[in-house]
Amino acid sequence: MLTVGIPRAxxxxxxxxxxxxxxxxxxxxxxxxxxxxxxxVEDGVRYCVDDICVPVKLYYGHVLELKDIVDRLFLTRLVSxxxxxxxxxxxxxxxxLPDMIRSSIEGLPPIIEFVVDIQNRxxxxxxxxxxxxxxxxxxxxxKALSRAIDVQARYEGKLLGGLTPEDAMSAAFSGNxxxxxxxxxxxxxxxxxxxVALVGHExxxxxxxxxxxxxxxxxxxxxxxxxxxxxxxxxxEAELARYPEISWSYEKELLGSAxxxxxxxxxxxxxxxxxxxxxPDSIVGEIIEREVRxxxxxxLMTLVLDEHAGQxxxxxxxxxxxxxxxxxxxxx
Amino acid sequence: MKxxxxxxxxxxxALSALLSNLGAEVIIPPRPTQKTIEMGALHxxxxxxxxxxxxxxxxFQALSMxxxxxxxxSGTWACRFGYYGRVQHQILRDAGFEFDSILLGRxxxxxxxxxxxxxxxxxxALGWLRAFRSFxxxxxAVDALEASAREVRPFERERGSTSDALSRSLSVVHESPxxxxxxxxxDRGMExxxxxxxxRRGEPLHIAVLGEIYAVLEPSxxxxxxxxxxxxxxxxxxxxxxxxxxxxxxxxxxxILVEExxxxxxxxPYIPYVLGGEEHQTITGTIDAARKRYDGVIHVFPxxxxxxxxCRAILPRIEKEYDIxxxxxxxxxxxxxxxxxxxxxAFTDLLRQRRRKKPx
Ligand code: SF4
Ligand code: SF4
Numbered sequence: 001m002l003t004v005g006i007p008r009a010x011x012x013x014x015x016x017x018x019x020x021x022x023x024x025x026x027x028x029x030x031x032x033x034x035x036x037x038x039x040x041v042e043d044g045v046r047y048c049v050d051d052i053c054v055p056v057k058l059y060y061g062h063v064l065e066l067k068d069i070v071d072r073l074f075l076t077r078l079v080s081x082x083x084x085x086x087x088x089x090x091x092x093x094x095x096x097l098p099d100m101i102r103s104s105i106e107g108l109p110p111i112i113e114f115v116v117d118i119q120n121r122x123x124x125x126x127x128x129x130x131x132x133x134x135x136x137x138x139x140x141x142x143k144a145l146s147r148a149i150d151v152q153a154r155y156e157g158k159l160l161g162g163l164t165p166e167d168a169m170s171a172a173f174s175g176n177x178x179x180x181x182x183x184x185x186x187x188x189x190x191x192x193x194x195x196v197a198l199v200g201h202e203x204x205x206x207x208x209x210x211x212x213x214x215x216x217x218x219x220x221x222x223x224x225x226x227x228x229x230x231x232x233x234x235x236x237e238a239e240l241a242r243y244p245e246i247s248w249s250y251e252k253e254l255l256g257s258a259x260x261x262x263x264x265x266x267x268x269x270x271x272x273x274x275x276x277x278x279x280p281d282s283i284v285g286e287i288i289e290r291e292v293r294x295x296x297x298x299x300l301m302t303l304v305l306d307e308h309a310g311q312x313x314x315x316x317x318x319x320x321x322x323x324x325x326x327x328x329x330x331x332x
Numbered sequence: 333m334k335x336x337x338x339x340x341x342x343x344x345x346a347l348s349a350l351l352s353n354l355g356a357e358v359i360i361p362p363r364p365t366q367k368t369i370e371m372g373a374l375h376x377x378x379x380x381x382x383x384x385x386x387x388x389x390x391x392f393q394a395l396s397m398x399x400x401x402x403x404x405x406s407g408t409w410a411c412r413f414g415y416y417g418r419v420q421h422q423i424l425r426d427a428g429f430e431f432d433s434i435l436l437g438r439x440x441x442x443x444x445x446x447x448x449x450x451x452x453x454x455x456x457a458l459g460w461l462r463a464f465r466s467f468x469x470x471x472x473a474v475d476a477l478e479a480s481a482r483e484v485r486p487f488e489r490e491r492g493s494t495s496d497a498l499s500r501s502l503s504v505v506h507e508s509p510x511x512x513x514x515x516x517x518x519d520r521g522m523e524x525x526x527x528x529x530x531x532r533r534g535e536p537l538h539i540a541v542l543g544e545i546y547a548v549l550e551p552s553x554x555x556x557x558x559x560x561x562x563x564x565x566x567x568x569x570x571x572x573x574x575x576x577x578x579x580x581x582x583x584x585x586x587x588i589l590v591e592e593x594x595x596x597x598x599x600x601p602y603i604p605y606v607l608g609g610e611e612h613q614t615i616t617g618t619i620d621a622a623r624k625r626y627d628g629v630i631h632v633f634p635x636x637x638x639x640x641x642x643c644r645a646i647l648p649r650i651e652k653e654y655d656i657x658x659x660x661x662x663x664x665x666x667x668x669x670x671x672x673x674x675x676x677x678a679f680t681d682l683l684r685q686r687r688r689k690k691p692x
Contacts, residue, residue: 049644051635051662079605089410092607096642099603103649244418244438247408279638282380283415290422304378 005066011076018152025144033062036209079117087247197261200273228257269325276306336394338387341549346471353463355451361393364552382634383546403434410608475575485562487530540621542571571617609639622654635664
């Protein structure tokens with residue numbers, strides 16, 4: 001059976017259930033790269049241009065991991081991930097990602113490039129092209145597509161229900177229809193009720209190696225974790241209407257959910273998790289601090305991550321933040 | 333109205349012609365220096381791209397010189413430039429300054445057009461027409477003079493004489509009060525350039541300079557690379573120019589549009605999608621440099637620049653396929669002139685060696 005490698009990075013966090021179901025429906029075997037580890041990061045850094053954001057370096061690492069063990073490499077080009085009336089893009093690096101990989105790594109297996117450009121091209125047409133590339137009969141492609149859309153919808157439902165991508169994926173794949181599931185942060189922490197919202201790119205937040213297990217770190221400190229993926233799209237839409245327009249789709253979600261959290265009573269603190277050297281984050285982080293945050297907002301902390309951020313440093317900052325919100329809660 | 337805008341090479345000459353013809357008093361901050369950059373960096377988000385910091389520094393200086401209105405282009409593109417004005421102006425307001433914003437591209441055309449209804453002398457439409465003509469003639473004059481300096485500099489007998497002549501010529505153009513006067517100022521400037529004493533010393537190296545537009549066109553950011561190269565006896569060929577930068581978005585000059593379209597087409601095998609910056613000029617410029625048998629290419633871009641980081645990953649492949657050496661200069665506020673100088677020297681040495689082995 002033809003094996004197709006999918007890097008566990010960037011688009012993986014948003015679309016893996018779709019990709020996997022689709023590819024399996026087309027008669028291939030999906031191979032996912034291993035979770036990020038030290039050696040993988042080092043490899044990625046070696047092949048990637050310096051001074052680029054860490055998620056792209058990780059993507060390189062995952063590609064290298066797969067390169068010699070699969071028949072085909074599945075690369076994604078995320079151009080736009082939503083349909084709307086105004087301009088919408090991801091980020092130049094996500095748009096140019098396959099071009100970068102092709103030019104900088106030699107000896108790659110044949111590439112299957114999957115373009116996500118929802119603004120200009122339906123997912124059906126991207127899927128059709130994928131079917132053609134794999135030489136599958138159209139009927140089979142259609143069937144695979146409709147299954148893939150179902151699984152993806154289930155996945156997104158789970159994310160909205162508060163699961164992490166990892167948990168949401170296993171729930172979606174097992175076909176478990178019941179909503180909810182165990183929320184990541186609602187363990188048996190000592191101080192129930194403390195609630196920290198995490199705002200940041202999912203491919204950063206949920207890469208345990210780079211985020212130094214941020215979500216579970218928070219729950220160990222006794223805080224519930226609310227992910228930005230729990231905020232429904234229409235709520236984000238409504239929040240965005242309060243500010244001048246921006247066109248980066250990932251950043252819209254950041255801005256919309258940050259605005260939502262920063263105006264809520266049941267959120268005790270908001271952590272804005274940014275990647276060092278991320279272009280859009282540098283602008284939107286500033287907009288959140290200057291245009292969104294108000295006097296009465298819960299405490300906001302910015303955590304900047306990259307491959308050099310040490311575990312101890314992150315731990316200290318997170319602990320300090322949880323202390324701070326505990327104190328500010330006692331006061332009010 | 334006392335209006336100001338950030339620097340971009342010699343664009344201020346054309347821009348102040350535009351605004352003063354509309355009856356505004358134009359405040360031109362001093363050309364950016366290390367101090368400007370530091371001032372901007374102090375208030376800017378930490379890892380925002382360098383042009384943001386320089387522009388912000390320019391704005392600080394302009395406000396302290398009494399500007400009451402700041403103008404900036406703005407839009408919703410995939411790269412950060414479109415958001416500069418919005419965030420910078422907020423930072424300045426948070427720092428306690430009060431001023432009026434003109435965000436070209438975000439404020440509708442009508443709003444910007446009418447902004448000058450009270451300041452313009454006489455009819456508004458005629459004022460705009462006059463302003464546009466003057467803007468265009470000065471932008472063209474600046475381009476012509478800069479081009480001539482690039483040709484002369486590698487051969488000047490006395491180091492610095494070209495740059496002196498250029499700055500004198502530019503100030504004559506800057507001070508010319510009418511389109512007609514700009515015409516004679518340009519003639520006068522060209523005479524000054526012709527008067528620079530030169531001596532032929534064999535065929536110089538030719539190097540294309542390309543990359544992020546601000547890094548290519550703003551000497552304070554690129555350590556005056558054109559002049560440095562010229563004084564090393566190298567002919568620099570920047571891929572962009574102030575005139576093209578100013579007129580491209582206006583879509584009034586078909587030759588620019590044709591060139592843009594061609595650049596997209598040539599770059600397509602390497603970058604099939606638009607990234608929102610100068611990526612097509614970077615890729616195509618490198619290929620063109622090889623085809624024109626230039627000796628090398630210098631790729632300049634600010635640290636964290638998104639479209640150019642993508643190009644940075646692709647250029648090694650073009651370097652190989654087209655056999656043209658590329659030097660990457662990633663610029664940030666910590667880059668030092670000596671560091672740049674050393675790298676330029678090493679690069680030109682390499683190119684000279686290649687030339688000896690493989691004459692053009
Ligand atoms: S959005 Fe930021 S983190 Fe993501 S690829 Fe672009 S620059 Fe990197
Ligand atoms: S092109 Fe690069 S340097 Fe210029 S605004 Fe965009 S990201 Fe910043």
